[in-house]
């Protein structure tokens with residue numbers, strides 16, 4: 001079984017919805033399962049440490065989740081054109097995996113949600129790829145054979161799926177955005193299977 005980690009942070013639920021669609025795409029291939037994980041918010045109170053188990057939703061990610069997965073889909077809301085701090089904080093804890101090369105050669109892909117159409121989807125997606133490249137992961141995007149890339153009037157980029165959630169974060173994931181999330185999950189699962197088979 002190829003277990004692909006879908007690791008995301010979401011404050012208002014938009015990136016969480018995208019993660020579910022990516023997971024659906026992953027699980028549409030035989031022998032492929034999605035392991036969905038999130039990360040806790042970063043506290044401004046350094047003295048306080050967060051509970052190790054969230055009150056609701058998927059469990060918090062551990063380094064073992066990264067070690068054990070055959071591929072990674074990483075999702076974050078856009079924050080000032082970049083990934084959200086809680087996700088970056090978790091990634092900054094992965095030095096031991098970098099030292100051992102545990103993620104080198106595994107396929108990875110990224111997805112994001114913004115409030116506004118031109119609010120930095122591409123910059124966020126591209127900058128999310130940087131630590132994954134340092135880990136030696138093989139980055140996948142979306143090809144234009146996924147025709148929703150040409151027809152979407154909201155999110156969707158060749159660098160990865162994206163969603164325009166609106167200022168109140170309430171706009172639903174559009175049909176095109178959803179299709180592109182599913183396509184990314186399928187593509188990641190197919191690459192994981194091929195690479196795992198050698």
Ligand SMILES: Cc1cc2nc3c(=O)[nH]c(=O)nc-3n(C[C@H](O)[C@H](O)[C@H](O)COP(=O)(O)O)c2cc1C
Pocket residue numbers: 009010011012013014015016076077078079080081082113114115116117118119120165169
């Ligand atoms: C600190 C902060 C910075 C943000 N920066 C941007 C931004 O640069 N561009 C943008 O379009 N939206 C920005 N947003 C809005 C979030 O990207 C948007 O609410 C996101 O889609 C919510 O995702 P979620 O529902 O998964 O939490 C920002 C939100 C916060 C709290």
